[in-house]
Amino acid sequence: MEQTRSGFSGKLGFVLAAAGSAVGLGNIWRFPYLAAKYGGGVFLLVYILLAVTFGFALMVAEIALGRKAQLSAVSAFSKLNRKFSFLGYLASIVPMIILPYYSVIGGWVTKYLVAFCTGNMSAAAQDGYFNNYISSTGEPILYFAVFLGLTALIVLLGVEKGIEKVSKIMMPVLVVLSLGVAVYSVCLPGALDGVIYYIKPDFSHFSVTTVLAAMGQLFYSMSLAMGVMITYGSYMKKDVNIESATRQISLFDTGIAFFSGLMIIPAVFSFSGGDQSALGQGPGLMFVTLPKVFETFPGGTVIGAVFFLLVLFAALTSSISLMETVVSIFIDKFGWKRKITCFAVLLGSVVLGLLSTLGYGVWAEVKIIGMQFLDFFDFISNSVIMPIVALITCIFVGYVIKPQTVIDEVETEGARFKSKKLFVVMIKYIAPIFIVLILISSVLNALGIMKI
Ligand code: PHE
Numbered sequence: 032m033e034q035t036r037s038g039f040s041g042k043l044g045f046v047l048a049a050a051g052s053a054v055g056l057g058n059i060w061r062f063p064y065l066a067a068k069y070g071g072g073v074f075l076l077v078y079i080l081l082a083v084t085f086g087f088a089l090m091v092a093e094i095a096l097g098r099k100a101q102l103s104a105v106s107a108f109s110k111l112n113r114k115f116s117f118l119g120y121l122a123s124i125v126p127m128i129i130l131p132y133y134s135v136i137g138g139w140v141t142k143y144l145v146a147f148c149t150g151n152m153s154a155a156a157q158d159g160y161f162n163n164y165i166s167s168t169g170e171p172i173l174y175f176a177v178f179l180g181l182t183a184l185i186v187l188l189g190v191e192k193g194i195e196k197v198s199k200i201m202m203p204v205l206v207v208l209s210l211g212v213a214v215y216s217v218c219l220p221g222a223l224d225g226v227i228y229y230i231k232p233d234f235s236h237f238s239v240t241t242v243l244a245a246m247g248q249l250f251y252s253m254s255l256a257m258g259v260m261i262t263y264g265s266y267m268k269k270d271v272n273i274e275s276a277t278r279q280i281s282l283f284d285t286g287i288a289f290f291s292g293l294m295i296i297p298a299v300f301s302f303s304g305g306d307q308s309a310l311g312q313g314p315g316l317m318f319v320t321l322p323k324v325f326e327t328f329p330g331g332t333v334i335g336a337v338f339f340l341l342v343l344f345a346a347l348t349s350s351i352s353l354m355e356t357v358v359s360i361f362i363d364k365f366g367w368k369r370k371i372t373c374f375a376v377l378l379g380s381v382v383l384g385l386l387s388t389l390g391y392g393v394w395a396e397v398k399i400i401g402m403q404f405l406d407f408f409d410f411i412s413n414s415v416i417m418p419i420v421a422l423i424t425c426i427f428v429g430y431v432i433k434p435q436t437v438i439d440e441v442e443t444e445g446a447r448f449k450s451k452k453l454f455v456v457m458i459k460y461i462a463p464i465f466i467v468l469i470l471i472s473s474v475l476n477a478l479g480i481m482k483i
Contacts, residue, residue, distance in 0.1 A: 042268075042271045042272070042276060043199075044199065045263070045266070045267050045268075045271055045276060046276050046279045046280055046283075047199055047202045048263065048348075048352075049094075049254075049260065049263050049276070049280045049352075050202055050279070050280045050283035050284060051201065051202055051348030051349070051351070051352065052254045052259055052260075052263065052348060052349055052351075052352030052353075053252060053253050053254050053280055053281075053283065053284040053349075054202070054205065054283060054284055054287045054345050054348065054349070055133075055252075055345045055346050055348065055349025055350075056133065056136055056137070056140070056342070056345065056346050056349065057248070057251045057252040057288075057349070058252055058284065058287045058288040058291050058345065059209075059287070059288075059291040059317070059341070059342050059345055060136070060314075060316075060317045060318075060342065061248060061251065061252070061314075062078075062248060062252065062288040062291055062292060063291050063292045063294070063295040063296060063316060063317065064312070064313055064314060064315075064316040064317065065244050065245075065248055066078075066229065066292045066296065067292075067295070067296050067299065067310040067311070067316060068244075068310065068311050068313060069236070069240065069241045069244050069245075070233065070236025070237065070241055071228040071229045071230075071231075071233065071236070071296070072228065072229060072230050072231045072232035072233055072236075073232045073233060073234060073236045073237045073241055074236075074241055074244065074245055075229065075230065075232070075289070075292070076232045077237075077241055077242055077245045078245040078248065078249065078285075078288075079285060081242075081245055081246060081249050082249060082253070082281055082284075082285050083281070084453065084457055084461070085246075085249065085457055085461065085462050085465065086249045086253050086255065086281055087277060087278070087281060087450070087453075087454075087457075088453065088454050088457035088458050088462060089253075089255050089256070089421060089424070089425070089457075089458075089462065090253060090255060090260055090277045090280065090281065091273055091274060091277050091437065091441060091454060092424065092425075092428045092437050092454075092458060093255060093260035093261050093264060093424070094260050094261075094263065094264035094267065094273050094276070094277060095264065095273055095436075095437040095440040095441055096108075096111065096261055096264065096428075096437070096440075097260065097261035097262060097263065097264025097265040097266075097267070098264040098265060098267050098269070098273070098440060099111070099436070099440045100261075100265065101265050102265055102363055103123075103258065103261060103262040103265055103356065103359040103360050103363050104119045104122045104123050104257075104258025104261045104262060104356070104360060105119035105120055105122075105123050105258075105360050105363065105364055106119065106363045106364060107119060107261050107265065108122075108427070111432055111436075112427070112431055112432060115423075115427055115431065118420065118423050118424065118427060119258070121416065121419065121420055121423075122256065122257055122258040122261070122420045122424075123257075123258050123356070123357070123360045124412075124416060125256070125257035125258070125412045125416050125417055125420065126257050126258060126259060126353045126354075126356045126357050127357055127379070128383075128408050128411065128412045128416075129257070129353055129408070129409075129412050130350060130353040130354055130357060130376075130380050131179075131379075131380040131381075131382075131383035131384035131386075131387060131408070132383070132384065132387040132404075132405045132408045132409060133346070133349065133350050133353060134175055134178045134179040134182065134350055134380065134384050135171070135175050135384050135387045135388050135405060136346070137175075137178035137179075137182075137343070137346040137347070137350055138171055138173075138174035138175035138176075138177065138178045138179075138388075139164070139165065139171070139174070139318065140178075140339055140342045140343050140346055141174045141177055141178050141343060142164065142170065142171070142174045143155060143318065143322070143335075143339045144336060144339035144340055144342075144343055145174075147322075147325075147332055147335040147336040147339055148336050150332065152322060152325060152326055152331060152332045152335055153326060155322040156322040156323045156325070156326040160322070161315055161318045161319050165391045165392070166391050166392045166395065167392060168388075168389070168392050168393055171388045171391075171392070172385065172388055172389075175384050175385075175388055176381070178346075178347075178350070179350075179377065179380055179381065179384065180377075181347060182347060182350040182351055182353075182354050183354065183373055183374075183376075183377045185347070185351050186351055186354045186355050186358055186373055187369065187370065187373045201344045201345075201347070201348055202283070202348070204341075204344065205287065205341055205344055205345055206283075206286075206287070208337060208338075208340075208341040209287055209290040209291060209294065209341060210290060212290075212294045212334065212337070212338055212341070213290040213291075213293040213294045215334065216293060216294045216295070216297050216298045216301075217293060217297050219297065219298060219301040219302075220301060221300060221301040221304075222297035222298065222300055222301040223297070224297075224300050225296045225297030225298070225299060225300030225301065226293070226296075226297045228296065228300065229292055229293065229296045229297065239468075239472070243468070243469055243472050246465060246466075246469050247413060247414065247418075247469060250413065250417045250418070250421060251413055251417075252284055252288060253280075253281065253284055254349070254352060255417075255421065256417040256418070256420040256421040256424065257356070257412075257416075257417060257420065258356050258360070259352050259353070259356045262355065262356045262359050262360075263352070265359075269443055269444055270444050272441075272446045273440070273441045273446075274441055274446070274448055274449060274450065287345070294338070295316065295317060295320070295321065296310070298320075298321070298324045299316075299320055299324070301324075302320075302323065302324045302327060317342075321335070321338065322335065325338070354373075354376060354380075357376050358372045358373055358376055361375070361376070383408075386404040387404045387405040387408060388405075389404075390403040390404030390405055391403060391405065414469075414474075414476075415470075415474070418466050418469050418470040419470065421462070421466050422463055422466040422467065422470070425458050425459070425462045425463045425466070426463065428458050429455075429458045429459035429463070430459070434454065434455045434458055434459065437454070437458075438451055438454070438455075
């Protein structure tokens, strides 16, 4: 099996592809609305602190596990310790749940891009446009299918030809585009207050909720706790330095999230005329606010189109990694052919994705523990399974195979693991305690006992 495993051609290819997985809707759509809602600068500070400690340790662990085992999540855990094969299965459920609904949101982005490109910006800026759109039937299904189909096509081309080539082009474009839009946004009249709100920590906004929200965002944004980085690690060459690759990936991920906040939050300040209630609006922030914002720009149609193109790029590289993870699980486990596997995963995702799309429309009445399908899938993966997987991964690395196993893998071919101490303390003590806190609070929150 090992000699047929294709791989990334080098460090740059690996870093760009892994960064392509990490940078996605989580950075551009989710991070800004969370930062806006949970106190701006304080949230940003907490997030960055967590990213360089906890996120770093978990990512190093996952990539090292994958490279050591040379297998994707399911098989990797059972190869390292038979008793832990259940962890691989648990982890691999997450991308199977996320891929379909991620593609539904990717479909919304595609729709906005098309709307801007066809000169329908003003319509998109109308009140109720977003809600009307997501609750209709035909178009959201069409755009969901387009997004998912594109993802499947790239995955079908295989690791080197598909994912790496696409990432090599998309990621640098993404950085340049997001920088440009962020600079534009910061220079808008009245945007300075937004910049201050976003960058200057105001500790009166600090609460446990800030930490919990930042923590949940960290898993999602860095594609952790779901086997993605294990799979990518298995494609990584032995001479690539895991530690510095991880540093670069998290820098990329956090950087894009930071610029996304800078694109959106100051703009909200600038165009809301001092009314900051828009900051707390949640998931709709990007879709509802930005078209209104772009509409008042000179040349807003073009800027808006560029922006949604950027979001689409980022979402695609992430959905590619989700699908690749699922596909490689089936290939490794059952020895299926790539083509057939892609097709099967595509079919399964269409079915699950349809539930999510229709759940906002004709099936709005159908609720699972009070949530619509999409929200339920998001909740069960991000707030329940991922923290559990992360927790057991920490226990697995910290106490079963021991941190030394990961350290040895990082230090192959003479590399030195500079943050070894930080890694051990994080994996054995700090991370598990944090995760237990998140888990408890997210469950209490869902049950309505505690409002986050
Ligand atoms: N990390 C991606 C983002 O920020 C989402 C993602 C989650 C991708 C899980 C792959 C796996 O949007």
